[in-house]
Amino acid sequence: MSEVLLEMKGVSVKFGGLTALSDIDYSITSRSLACIIGPNGAGKSTFLNVLTGTLRPSIGSVAFRGRDIGGLALHRISRLGIARKFQIPSVFPSLSVAENMDVARWGAAREPDETDVLEMVGLSARRDVKAADLSHGEKQWLEIGMAIAASPKLLLLDEPTAGMTSQETQATAALLHRLKRHTAIIAVEHDISFVRALDTDTLVLHQGRLFRRGPFSEIEADEAVRDVYLGRR
Amino acid sequence: MKHRGRLVALAAGTCVLSIYPAFADEYHLTVLRDALLFGLFAVSLDFFWGSTGILSFGHATFFGLGGYVMTLVTMTSGLPAPSVLGLFAAVGAPAALAAIVGYFLLFGGVRGSFFTIVTLALSVIAQQLVISWSSVTGGDTGLLGVPPLALGGYEISGAMATYIVVAVTLIVVLLALRALEQSRWGKILIAIGDNEVRAAALGHNAPARLTLTFVISAAVAGFAGGLYVAIAGVVAPDLIGLLLSTEVIVWVAIGGRGTLLGPVVGAVLVQRAQQEISSMNPSLWPLILGCTFVIIVFVAPDGVMSIAERSRMLLRRRSA
Known part of the structure; x- marks a missing residue:
């Protein structure tokens, strides 16, 4: 319900x-x-x-x-x-893709299990790449992934x-x-x-x-x- | 690879520090020991500046406060084990001051150049206070005759013993701060430094984390200050003032911000150069330091540590 x-x-x-x-x-x-x-x-x-x-x-x-x-x-x-994806791709450029996802999960009130969100947003092959080196579209996907990673309501x-x-x-x-x-x-x-x-x-x-x-x-x-x-x- | 490179550099540094006493006379041993103490101070600044991107221009306040508190506890308190208590106080007092300053500034949203200017003012105020409050601090001349470290009934004095204490302390602090940087805490701190609003929107309490980092940084600076006065036997207003606050920024910038080991290298190199050049011509040193700083900013903005990393990458690219 x-x-x-x-x-x-x-x-x-x-x-x-x-x-x-x-x-x-x-x-x-x-x-x-x-x-x-x-x-x-x-x-x-x-x-x-x-x-x-x-x-x-x-x-x-x-x-x-x-x-x-x-x-x-x-x-x-x-x-x-409540999770948010900003208008301008807003990721952490100094961290890798996987670390960006970790920071997103760690912020949740109850830390969710490590699900394969990267697979879901098509970035699993780029997990060790620095977020600064991603294309604009990939940054958009990463930010969507970060918003999902915390399992928001x-x-x-x-x-x-x-x-x-x-x-x-x-x-x-x-x-x-x-x-x-x-x-x-x-x-x-x-x-x-x-x-x-x-x-x-x-x-x-x-x-x-x-x-x-x-x-x-x-x-x-x-x-x-x-x-x-x-x-x- | 970058992290492994830094671990290798730390291991190499440890080896150099271990074998140095075998080749150095007492004078050179004390020179390096003092440089390492200032290196420890530089590490404290780098821990905050390097991981958060926020520059504290008044870090000598914490170093000097640690020194003065250590002096007062060991010289006037009459308590048992004054060295141990003094070191605790040298850590605690700057940490408490940083908690108060950090709370008002960082929770109040003060960042960037505004934070830098306020902390600069803090250093000026602190120096003025210790000069004016001469009945307690000794005023302009400071206080002489600070007792040497005594732990468990053993007095730690002499070039070799104090060198070992400083070198071991430095390595332990470097390893501890590095572990903190590599931990979940460190990653979140980097994220906050990159984009504070984004980190907050992911549930991270940025002001609290920044304040705690500032407190840890001040505690390490205070510890370095306490250790310094116990070894030097003297405390003076120049340990808390603006000049030292500026110098430590130069050491960190030359060594490499955000590398932890780089600031130690920067402090040692700059002080060694200062002694050599000042012995030839005292008025030449500020000019050379200024020029070196400008050249480093242009040639290696990430400091001398980055030169090694860049050279390694260049070699690898050539061999590929």
């Missing part, structure tokens, strides 16, 4: 006079997959930053498994079971396919579908072909507001969403 994992109630984030997020109500259950889309400046990254504690909401609350996580330190939020992915080939993008979509059997996933993405491949619950953010929510097929057919993307709204 699925439980409500994360719940945002009336969340607004303001930077001086600018409202980055406005009165967002949102929840996600365990073992589900959601995708957030929206034009530049819609508030997608702010949305993720609130979820990971990088930003504290100006108004409203964010609860993870019933516990308010507003204002918690980044490492504490992570230890609750909620996985937040900020543009996971940026810089990937179309083949890699499709492989990432397939991987996320496999992962959602164990964990809830929220992916922020620009690449509509990836969102189409995910074909899942989709949220459209526009000017900091939750503009639409529904299955991707409905979102794709929505004329108002097209207007938003084309800047007509």
